[in-house]
Amino acid sequence: MKTRYITGIAALGLTLMLGLVSPAIAQDMAPIDVNTADVTLLAELPGIGETRAAAIVEDREANGPFESADDLSRVSGIGEMTVQGLSDQVTF
Structure with a gap:
């Protein structure tokens, strides 16, 4: 016992x-390089998920590379709070 x-x-x-x-x-x-990462890797970031990850890749292909975390806000569904949460987990 x-x-x-x-x-x-x-x-x-x-x-x-x-x-x-x-x-x-x-x-x-x-940190994950937002300009080279695929959807699967981007989806692992907090607050991103598969749908937003796909939107990041689509935006990157259509509008060119992201230069800073603030640029991520150009993607629909990614706001200021998400950008702040990602700033130390991503690179460009």
Whole structure:
């Protein structure tokens, strides 16, 4: 009984640790180059998703490269709050 209790606590602790580590690992990822990334990679950015990622690629092909995070606001559905959230996760 005591062993089962300790094992359960250890499993819970590991689960909690993994939950806390995952965001830190995501923050350590290299920024994504908006001008070369495909839809799949762009969709991983917070607040973007597949539909907006496709719109970014379409806009990039139609209007040329993005020069800054602020340029992303030219894409329908990407507003100032999204741009601010992406500024340290993207490069150009």
